Amino acid sequence: MMSKGKARLLLAALALVCCTAIMNAPAAAQGNSHATVITAQHAVSPALRDLKPDTPSGKHDVFDLELIPRQNSANSPLVDQALQTTKGPLVNTTNGLNFEGIAENCGEPSDSNGAIGATQYVEWINCQFEVFDKTTGAHVAGPFNGNTLFTSLGGQCASNNSGDPIAQYDKLANRWVLTQPVFSAPYFQCIAVSQTSDATGAYNVYAFSLGSTDFPDYPKLSVWPDAYYVTYNLFPSGFIGPQICAYDRSKMLAGLPATGQCFNPHNDPNLTSNDGGMLPSDVDGIAPPPVGEPNMVLELDRTAANSNLDMWKFHVDFTIPANSTLTGPFAIPVTPWTYLCGGGGTCVPQKGTTNKLDTLGDRMMYRLPYRNFTGTGGPEIILASHSVASGGVSGERWYEIHDPNGSPTVYQQGTFQPDTTWRWMGSIAMDQNQDIALGYSLSSSSIFPEVGYTGRVPTDPLGTLETENVTFNGTGSETGHSRWGDYEAMSVDPVDDCTFWFIAQYIPVTGDFNWHTRINNFKFNGCGGPPTPNFNVTATPSSQTVTPGGSTSYTATVTPTNGFVGSVTMTVSGLPSGANGTFTPNPVVITSGAQSTTLNVTTSNSTPGGTYTLTITGTSGVLVNSTTVSLVVAAAGQITITPTSLTFAKQVINTTSAAKKITVKNTGSVTVNFTSVVASGDFAISSNTCTGGLSVGATCITMVTFTPTALGARTGSVTYTDDASGSPQSVSLTGTGVLAATLTPVSATFKGAELITTAAKAFTLTNNQSVTLNVSSVAVSANYAETDNCQPTVAPLGHCTINVTFTPPGVGTFNGTLTVTDDAANSPQSSTLSGTGLAQATINKTSLTFGLQTVGTTSAPKQATLKNNLPTPLTFSTVTTGDFAESDTCGGSVPANGGTCILNVTFTPTATGTRTGTLTVNNSSVDTPFVVSLSGTGK
Numbered sequence: 001m002m003s004k005g006k007a008r009l010l011l012a013a014l015a016l017v018c019c020t021a022i023m024n025a026p027a028a029a030q031g032n033s034h035a036t037v038i039t040a041q042h043a044v045s046p047a048l049r050d051l052k053p054d055t056p057s058g059k060h061d062v063f064d065l066e067l068i069p070r071q072n073s074a075n076s077p078l079v080d081q082a083l084q085t086t087k088g089p090l091v092n093t094t095n096g097l098n099f100e101g102i103a104e105n106c107g108e109p110s111d112s113n114g115a116i117g118a119t120q121y122v123e124w125i126n127c128q129f130e131v132f133d134k135t136t137g138a139h140v141a142g143p144f145n146g147n148t149l150f151t152s153l154g155g156q157c158a159s160n161n162s163g164d165p166i167a168q169y170d171k172l173a174n175r176w177v178l179t180q181p182v183f184s185a186p187y188f189q190c191i192a193v194s195q196t197s198d199a200t201g202a203y204n205v206y207a208f209s210l211g212s213t214d215f216p217d218y219p220k221l222s223v224w225p226d227a228y229y230v231t232y233n234l235f236p237s238g239f240i241g242p243q244i245c246a247y248d249r250s251k252m253l254a255g256l257p258a259t260g261q262c263f264n265p266h267n268d269p270n271l272t273s274n275d276g277g278m279l280p281s282d283v284d285g286i287a288p289p290p291v292g293e294p295n296m297v298l299e300l301d302r303t304a305a306n307s308n309l310d311m312w313k314f315h316v317d318f319t320i321p322a323n324s325t326l327t328g329p330f331a332i333p334v335t336p337w338t339y340l341c342g343g344g345g346t347c348v349p350q351k352g353t354t355n356k357l358d359t360l361g362d363r364m365m366y367r368l369p370y371r372n373f374t375g376t377g378g379p380e381i382i383l384a385s386h387s388v389a390s391g392g393v394s395g396e397r398w399y400e401i402h403d404p405n406g407s408p409t410v411y412q413q414g415t416f417q418p419d420t421t422w423r424w425m426g427s428i429a430m431d432q433n434q435d436i437a438l439g440y441s442l443s444s445s446s447i448f449p450e451v452g453y454t455g456r457v458p459t460d461p462l463g464t465l466e467t468e469n470v471t472f473n474g475t476g477s478e479t480g481h482s483r484w485g486d487y488e489a490m491s492v493d494p495v496d497d498c499t500f501w502f503i504a505q506y507i508p509v510t511g512d513f514n515w516h517t518r519i520n521n522f523k524f525n526g527c528g529g530p531p532t533p534n535f536n537v538t539a540t541p542s543s544q545t546v547t548p549g550g551s552t553s554y555t556a557t558v559t560p561t562n563g564f565v566g567s568v569t570m571t572v573s574g575l576p577s578g579a580n581g582t583f584t585p586n587p588v589v590i591t592s593g594a595q596s597t598t599l600n601v602t603t604s605n606s607t608p609g610g611t612y613t614l615t616i617t618g619t620s621g622v623l624v625n626s627t628t629v630s631l632v633v634a635a636a637g638q639i640t641i642t643p644t645s646l647t648f649a650k651q652v653i654n655t656t657s658a659a660k661k662i663t664v665k666n667t668g669s670v671t672v673n674f675t676s677v678v679a680s681g682d683f684a685i686s687s688n689t690c691t692g693g694l695s696v697g698a699t700c701i702t703m704v705t706f707t708p709t710a711l712g713a714r715t716g717s718v719t720y721t722d723d724a725s726g727s728p729q730s731v732s733l734t735g736t737g738v739l740a741a742t743l744t745p746v747s748a749t750f751k752g753a754e755l756i757t758t759a760a761k762a763f764t765l766t767n768n769q770s771v772t773l774n775v776s777s778v779a780v781s782a783n784y785a786e787t788d789n790c791q792p793t794v795a796p797l798g799h800c801t802i803n804v805t806f807t808p809p810g811v812g813t814f815n816g817t818l819t820v821t822d823d824a825a826n827s828p829q830s831s832t833l834s835g836t837g838l839a840q841a842t843i844n845k846t847s848l849t850f851g852l853q854t855v856g857t858t859s860a861p862k863q864a865t866l867k868n869n870l871p872t873p874l875t876f877s878t879v880t881t882g883d884f885a886e887s888d889t890c891g892g893s894v895p896a897n898g899g900t901c902i903l904n905v906t907f908t909p910t911a912t913g914t915r916t917g918t919l920t921v922n923n924s925s926v927d928t929p930f931v932v933s934l935s936g937t938g939k
C-alpha cells in the first residue's frame with residue numbers, strides 16, 4: 001500500500017509532467033492528400049409542430065458492434081499511474097430536473113444522445129427523437145421517427161431510419177443540428193438545420209452522398225464556425241480506417257445548396273487502419289475559436305504504445321477545395337493506459353446475471369468539447385475522455401488539453417476509479433467557470449446499471465475529481481444481449497452556460513429490449529450569478545449576388561442581451577480579392593434596444609467569380625460575436641463545350657480506341673483560366689490544349705480515348721475546372737466493353753423425331769476486332785451437324801453464320817456443344833446445344849376395357865389417340881378382332897409435326913361372358929405396329 005506522503009509526491013510529479021508543453025511535428029507530412037468533394041440534395045421540412053407523433057416501428061434489431069482493431073489492445077494490465085488515489089468531497093453541484101426520456105423503440109443499443117438549446121431539450125435515441133420543455137421537462141413534440149425529418153428530400157434519407165443519430169445545438173447560430181446516417185447502400189449522411197432556435201419549427205434538410213462501398217459507421221458531429229464536422233469509422237468489409245468530413249455550415253444555415261469535403265485512407269495516405277474512433281472538436285460557450293482556426297480531431301494512440309493522443313487539424317476551403325488540408329498526426333504524450341476488455345469488447349458485469357455489457361473502450365467517447373477563454377486572459381481548452389482497464393474494473397480516463405492549435409499541453413489528466421464498481425460510456429464537458437462534469441454508466445455484479453456523474457472545480461487538485469453523484473438507480477439488468485449505450489451525452493446550457501444536461505440508459509426490469517433513458521441536469525454551485533451582459537449579431541439578407549465591378553449591401557443588427565450597453569465595433573472577413581466592405585455607422589452604439597448598421601460591399605473588375613462566406617463580427621471589449629452571409633460573385637468568364645457527351649463504339653476490353661475530340665470555346669468577355677482537366681472511369685485524355693488561360697474567342701481541344709476494363713456499359717466523364725461560370729463543367733462519356741470475338745446465341749434447343757434431321761438453327765460469330773479473325777475450326781458434338789461461312793477468316797468488325805442441325809438417334813435428351821477455335825484472345829468460343837428426340841409416332845392406350853354390355857347391342861365408343869411426330873404425314877390402317885370395331889374420320893393419315901387422330905372403338909358382344917380382342921394400328925413410322933388389347937363382358 002502506498003503511504004500518503006508517497007502519494008502526494010507522485011501526484012506532484014504527475015502534475016509537473018502533465019503541465020509541460022508538448023512541441024511535436026506531425027508524424028507524417030501531408031503528402032499528396034486531397035479532399036473528396038461530395039454534393040447533397042436539399043429541401044425544407046415541414047414544421048415539426050404541425051406533424052403527428054410517430055409510433056415505434058415494433059422491430060427489435062440488434063445493431064452490430066464494429067470494433068477498431070487497436071495495435072496493442074490486448075496488452076498486459078498496467079499499473080495506472082494516472083489513477084486518482086485520493087477521495088474528494090461530494091461533487092459541489094445542485095441537481096435540477098431528473099425525468100424519463102424515450103424508451104426502447106427499434107432495437108439495441110440505445111444510442112443515448114441529446115442536447116440542450118435556448119428553450120428546449122432534444123433527445124434522439126436510436127430510431128426516434130422527441131422535444132422536451134427545458135424548464136419543466138414536459139413533453140413538447142414527438143416522438144418522431146428519425147426519417148420523418150427528411151421526408152421532403154425523398155430518397156434514402158426519407159426511406160431509411162438507421163439510428164446512430166446525433167442531436168446538437170449550434171450555440172454560435174442558435175440553431176438545432178440533427179443528423180443520422182443511412183446504413184444501406186448507397187450510404188448518406190442526413191443533416192437537418194433548424195431555421196430558428198425552436199426545435200419544433202422547419203428545418204433545412206440535406207442528404208450528403210457517401211457512396212456505396214465504405215460502410216460509414218459511428219458518425220459523430222461537431223459544431224465549428226466554418227463547418228459541421230463528422231467523423232466515421234469505415235468498414236467496406238473489414239476496418240480500413242477513419243473518414244473525416246466537413247459540411248458547409250454557412251450554406252446550411254442559409255438553406256442554400258451545400259457541399260462537403262472528406263479525407264479518408266483512399267485520398268490521404270497518412271490515414272490508415274491504425275487510426276479510428278476519432279472525434280472532432282465541438283464549440284461550447286459563446287466565444288468562438290480565433291478566426292480561421294482549423295478543427296482539431298483527436299484519437300487514441302495509433303501506435304502500440306498506448307501513451308499518446310493523436311491530433312489532426314482539418315482546414316476546409318469550400319471556395320477552393322484544393323486548398324483544404326488535413327495535417328497530422330501530432331502526438332500528445334499522456335500517461336499510458338490499458339485497453340478495457342482487451343480492446344473495447346464485452347466485460348462489464350451486472351447484478352443477477354452472467355450476461356456482460358459492451359464497453360467501446362477502443363475509442364474516445366463523445367463529445368470533444370472546446371472552450372475559448374482567451375478573451376478573458378485564459379487558454380483555449382479541449383476536454384476528452386475514454387474508458388480504461390484499472391484495478392481489475394473499468395475507470396474513466398479524462399484529459400484537459402490547453403493551446404490545442406499551438407503547442408498542445410496536457411494541463412491535467414486522471415483516471416476516476418474510486419472503488420470496484422465499473423464506470424464506462426463517459427461524456428465530458430466544461431462550463432463558463434472551467435468547472436468540469438463527467439457523466440457515465442455504473443455497474444457491477446452487486447448493482448444494476450446506474451446513471452451517475454462526477455466533476456471538479458478549478459481549485460481542486462490537478463488530476464482529481466470529486467465524489468460522484470448517482471442520479472438514477474437502475475432496477476434491472478440486460479439479459480438478452482450485450483449492447484449498451486454506444487454513447488451518452490453531456491451538454492451545457494447555452495443560455496446560462498452553467499447548467500449541465502446528461503442523458504444515459506438504464507433497465508427498469510431485468511430482461512431484453514426494454515431499456516429506458518434518463519435525462520437530468522445539475523449546476524456547480526459557484527457558477528453563474530447575474531447573467532453576463534452580451535449581444536447577438538444577425539444579418540439580412542443571407543445571400544447577395546454581384547457581378548465583378550458591382551456592389552451590394554447587407555443590414556447587420558446588434559441585439560443586446562442581459563442588459564448590455566456600449567459600443568460594438570463591426571468588421572467583416574472572408575471578402576474575395578479586389579473587394580472591400582464598410583459599415584455605416586461604425587461602431588454601433590447600444591443604449592437600450594437593437595441597433596442596425598449597413599455593410600456595403602464593393603467589388604472590382606478583377607474580383608474572381610465564386611461563392612464566398614463573409615463573417616460579420618461585432619467586438620466590444622472581450623465580447624466577440626459574429627454571423628455569416630454569402631456573397632456570390634457571378635463569374636464573367638463563359639465557355640461552350642462541344643459536344644456535351646461522347647459515345648464510343650464497342651471496344652474490345654483492355655484495348656484502346658481511337659481518340660475522340662472535345663472542343664472548348666471561350667464565348668465570354670474575359671480570359672478563362674483552367675485549373676485542371678481530368679477524365680474518369682475507363683477513359684483517358686490522350687492530348688489536351690485546355691491549359692493555362694484561354695483568351696476571348698479562342699478554342700482548345702481535348703482528345704479522349706476509351707480502354708474498357710470490363711464487359712458491358714462503361715461510363716465516365718471529362719471534367720473541366722476553371723474560373724468560368726458553371727465550373728466545374730463535365731462531358732459525359734459512354735462506351736461498351738466487348739470480347740474479341742463472340743458467338744451468339746450462347747445456347748439453343750432442338751426437338752425432333754428420332755432419326756429425322758431437324759431444321760437448322762443459325763449462330764453468329766462476330767469479330768469485334770479491327771483485324772481479321774482467323775478461324776481454324778468449327779465443330780459440333782455427335783448427333784449434330786453444321787455448315788458455315790466462317791472459315792478460314794472473318795473480316796475486321798465483321799460476322800459470319802453457322803447453321804446447326806440435330807438428328808436424334810432415338811428417344812431422349814442428347815446434349816452437345818458448338819465450338820469455334822480461332823486466334824482471338826478469348827478463343828475458343830462455344831454455345832451449348834440441347835436436343836430432344838421424340839418417337840416418330842405414339843398411341844396413348846395399350847388397352848381398352850368395356851363394361852357389361854347386352855348381347856347384340858353396341859356400346860358407346862372408347863378412344864385411343866394416335867400422334868405423329870414426323871415432319872411428314874403418317875399413314876395408317878387398323879384391324880380389329882373379336883366382338884370389337886374401330887372407326888375414325890382421319891382417312892388413314894395423321895398430320896405432321898404433332899398431329900393426332902382419334903380412334904373410336906365399340907363393343908358388340910355376340911355371347912355372354914368375357915370377350916376379348918385386339919386393335920392393331922399399322923403405320924408408316926419405325927414404331928409400327930401399335931397393338932391395343934380389348935376386353936368386355938356380354939350379358
